[in-house]
Amino acid sequence: MTEENNQIPEVKAGYEGxxxxxxxxxxxxxxxxxxxxxxxxxxxxxxxxxxDMQVGVLKLFPEDLQPKARKLYDLLMxxxxxxxxxxxxxxxxxxxxxxxxxxHKPLHIGEMVAMAYSVLSIGLDGKGRIDLLEAxxxxxxxxxxxKMGGGGSF
Amino acid sequence: xxxxxADIRILTGPQGSGKSMTGVAYPVDDYxxxxxxxxxxxxxxxIIGTFPYYLCKxxxxxxxxxxxDYRTRGIRIESPVKIFxxxxxxxxxxxxxxxxxxxxxxxxxxxxDAWFLIDESFMIDKRNSMTQVGKIVAQFSATIRKxxxxxxxxxxxxxxxxxxxxxxATQTILCEYDKRMGVVTLTISKKGEKRKxxxxxxxxxxxxxxxxxxxxxxxxxxxxxxxALVGAE
Numbered sequence: 232m233t234e235e236n237n238q239i240p241e242v243k244a245g246y247e248g249x250x251x252x253x254x255x256x257x258x259x260x261x262x263x264x265x266x267x268x269x270x271x272x273x274x275x276x277x278x279x280x281x282x283d284m285q286v287g288v289l290k291l292f293p294e295d296l297q298p299k300a301r302k303l304y305d306l307l308m309x310x311x312x313x314x315x316x317x318x319x320x321x322x323x324x325x326x327x328x329x330x331x332x333x334x335h336k337p338l339h340i341g342e343m344v345a346m347a348y349s350v351l352s353i354g355l356d357g358k359g360r361i362d363l364l365e366a367x368x369x370x371x372x373x374x375x376x377x378k379m380g381g382g383g384s385f
Numbered sequence: 386x387x388x389x390x391a392d393i394r395i396l397t398g399p400q401g402s403g404k405s406m407t408g409v410a411y412p413v414d415d416y417x418x419x420x421x422x423x424x425x426x427x428x429x430x431x432i433i434g435t436f437p438y439y440l441c442k443x444x445x446x447x448x449x450x451x452x453x454d455y456r457t458r459g460i461r462i463e464s465p466v467k468i469f470x471x472x473x474x475x476x477x478x479x480x481x482x483x484x485x486x487x488x489x490x491x492x493x494x495x496x497x498d499a500w501f502l503i504d505e506s507f508m509i510d511k512r513n514s515m516t517q518v519g520k521i522v523a524q525f526s527a528t529i530r531k532x533x534x535x536x537x538x539x540x541x542x543x544x545x546x547x548x549x550x551x552x553x554a555t556q557t558i559l560c561e562y563d564k565r566m567g568v569v570t571l572t573i574s575k576k577g578e579k580r581k582x583x584x585x586x587x588x589x590x591x592x593x594x595x596x597x598x599x600x601x602x603x604x605x606x607x608x609x610x611x612x613a614l615v616g617a618e
Contacts, residue, residue, distance in 0.1 A: 246467050246480065246495060254456065255476025255593040270436075271407065271586045272414035275573075278584045 312354040391530035398560035403569035404539040412500035420464035436590040467499035
């Protein structure tokens with residue numbers, strides 16, 4: 232078998248000769264849209280490359296808990312909390328938060344209750360964590376696979 | 386700019402999910418990152434912003450805003466980034482590349498060192514893979530790295546794309562569009578990596594570079610063949 236086209240033909244008109252440029256389309260944009268715009272490449276550079284598990288852990292262990300009570304809250308979220316002691320623990324944690332608060336600053340009762348309730352809810356039977364791990368793991372994978380038409384996602 | 390590995394990105398998502406927008410956004414960012422504004426005086430300054438105005442930075446650190454009618458004032462924006470696309474682009478220098486153009490230049494060095502955008506095209510539809518044209522496209526897809534191309538394919542479902550392209554793909558990007566916010570969210574899966582990256586961006590900044598309602602034409606020879614089959618004139 233002979234190679235008929237073993238020479239690369241010359242391009243009659245190079246890229247510059249063939250390329251065209253039309254003015255960009257005129258589109259109106261609001262001031263809000265202008266203020267928040269950031270290019271896709273910049274956003275891709277800045278976006279964290281987290282695994283599903285890492286995203287799940289960030290949700291499971293919120294970082295904005297009160298620093299002084301952080302260790303206690305971490306333990307409560309990891310441990311299993313019996314429904315029988317849930318309300319008692321809630322009261323104790325709220326009292327504890329009130330006691331730790333700065334007496335010279337206004338007291339945010341709603342925030343304290345919400346914080347204690349959230350921590351205890353996460354720990355209650357570990358149910359919340361299991362739900363989230365399922366959601367971030369198998370459930371999400373299958374949803375993406377379905378969207379991609381069964382083509383796989385590496 | 387170019388890796389040792391072929392850069393093949395498959396953008397997936399239903400109609401109106403921001404695939405074309407994302408496909409355009411990649412070369413637009415690259416184009417303007419390397420672009421310079423060239424003034425009638427001959428001075429050249431790098432472009433540092435494209436939204437909503439073109440901004441460039443002078444050698445002494447001043448930021449200049451190009452007027453909207455910069456073209457008529459003799460100011461040019463030039464970029465070394467080459468772009469080929471099977472749909473129309475606005476505000477960028479590019480070569481419109483349909484299947485005929487692609488096949489005509491298959492053995493020439495023209496389609497090298499560039500971004501190549503293929504949107505909803507007959508070119509990469511897996512149903513055409515056993516036609517003569519499909520075989521050439523498959524051969525082309527095997528030379529992406531040698532050609533130092535960034536190939537960006539936009540299909541609604543990954544399974545619609547030609548098998549080799551799916552195998553060669555280095556990134557699969559799922560696009561979702563939030564109409565209320567005008568934000569496109571991408572879930573990026575990279576070959577060989579279990580982690581996924583999620584990125585959101587404002588779609589407004591890229592709308593002026595393409596027309597979302599542009600129809601991608603079907604090649605004439607395919608229409609002629611279909612006409613012959615049904616006896617149409």
